[in-house]
Amino acid sequence: MQNDKENSKSIQNKLSTVKYNCDDSTHLIVSQEKCAKCKDKTCTYICPAGVYSVDENTGEIVVQYENCLECGACRIACPKHAIDWNYPHAGCGVIFKNN
Amino acid sequence: MDINYNADSIIVGAGPAGISAALEIARAGKRVVLIERSPHPGAKNMYGGSVYTHALKEILKEDFDLIKYERIITSHTWSFLNEKGSFEMTYNNNDSTASYAVKRFNLEKQLIEIAKKRGVYYIPNTLVKELLVQNGTVYGVKTELEEYYAPVTILADGVNSLLARKINLRSDFKPQDMILSVKEAIKLDKKTIEERFNLKEDCSNGVNKQYFGTNFGYLKCIKNLFMMTFLYTFKDTLMLGVGANLGDLTKNKININFVIDEVKKHPDIAPLIKGGETIEYSAHLIPEGGFKKMPKLVTNGAIIVGDAAGFINSVHFEGTNFALMSGKYAGETAVSALDSGTYTEQVLSAYVKKLENSFILKDLYSYRNIIERLHSRSNSLSVYYPNKIAELFEIITDANCISKASQIRKYMFDFLKERGLREVVKDMFAFSKCGADVFFGK
Secondary structure: OOOHHHHHHHHHHHHOOOEEEOOOOOOEEEOHHHHHHOOOOHHHHHOOOOOEEEOOOOOOEEEOHHHOOOOOHHHHHOOOOOEEEOOOOOOOEEEOOOO | OOOOOOOOEEEEOOOHHHHHHHHHHHHOOOOEEEEOOOOOOOOOOOOOOEEEHHHHHHHHHHHHHHOOOOEEOOEEEEEEEOOOOEEEEEEEOOOOOOEEEOOHHHHHHHHHHHHHHOOOEEEOOOOEEEEEEEOOEEEEEEEOOOEEEOOEEEEOOOOOOHHHHHOOOOOOOOHHHEEEEEEEEEEOOHHHHHHHHOOOOOOOOOEEEEEEOOOOHHHHHOOOOOEEEEEEEOOOEEEEEEEEEHHHHHHHOOOHHHHHHHHHHOOOOHHHHOOOEEEEEEEEEEEOOHHHHOOOOEEOOEEEOHHHHOOOEOOOOEOHHHHHHHHHHHHHHHHHHHHHOOOOHHHHOHHHHHHHOOHHHHHHHHOOOHHHHHHHOHHHHHHHHHHHHHHHHHHHHOOOOOOHHHHHHHHHHHHHHHHHHHHHHHHHHHHHHHHHHHHOOO
């Protein structure tokens, strides 16, 4: 079955092919309060770019917004509606060239 | 309203729908502003791999010949994958020019050049934060830096259409209404692609393959995964992608990247991409809710087009044509409204009438239940029948020195026994209903 470590390594390799204009602040804001109550943590396994992970020490959701492919899957899949999903600032974010 | 309009129409989003609407309005001599958040048109977009030329010709008219493509897609294959191989059907039409394989980065770039030439005022690198609304009427947009005012605003802001939600034209999607798709652009040299896919050097033919079935590799451990795989030949790139129902992925706790990695290992797909290098990974949502999840398409001063309205026929991989034509109808509606000087919901409803009289709402209506029906039988489609077809062909081709009659009888008997009459009836009922939906559709 899905090996999370292998899959996240595969994602990281693929993300190295993607061009970004990195934004200076996050466009994905999670409500840590809602996330703390969330058992599923759907965002941590649904995101095709592996943007979301759980901090082992604090238990909080860590958001690596720089890797976001701007698909919007996390926002819709989140059972707690805890993701305030916006577009990155104008000109920022992912730039697909071989799409 | 007493507003100093600085344009006749504002269009949010420079994808096929937005550009098409802008062109239509500019051709009528109106001042149209087309706003795009990306620095390069098309750079936020993703699709399987081909744009449909019937619609493109309608939009571009004499400018159509300017469009450069990588290959013409002339061959379509439907393939049912199983553990050992596949069962495929191919339709070749070597004279077809119905669809062009072209990267979105290049497609939108070319469309924008044409639009600018026809008088569209294009503003890239600009993010619309919200719509300006007064007394229930949209009168413009607010970007990060400034405001633009126009009597007609067209929302072509794509599948996530944050703007339509903000003014309550659309309720939010559920995971089961969405397909999450990822794609890899796999670089191979041109000659290798031509040899592997039996293509000509002049790029006048090309291949699109659609694969069904999940009963292979680790995917067979996943229950009820409604998904498909697509492959397109470009000049020196293969586009390989998968699309899976977001609800199914969520329920099974599966990451879509895992799905595409498993697909890449399938014995029928691995040799096609062998030696290739992934040069880009992309992801996108596809709205699958169709007719039933359609937003309110017009309001006072605003119209919704393309993916933002959920205009897709995912059964037949149609989307760019829906986007282009809905953009055109919205453009035509905006022009008549501008000529009449009234921009109420009632006037803009002419857009809905145009959609109703076109393939867009007719097809969305005819197909309104089909995805749901197929989804409810996803195990049959993805696992059971691909296997059963393979078994049948094994009997036919194996020359195993056992009498055909006894094998066929056993095959039929096993089929009814394993499957159970109930499931068979359910399958037949669902599939024939799909056929009836289309036959008795609009």
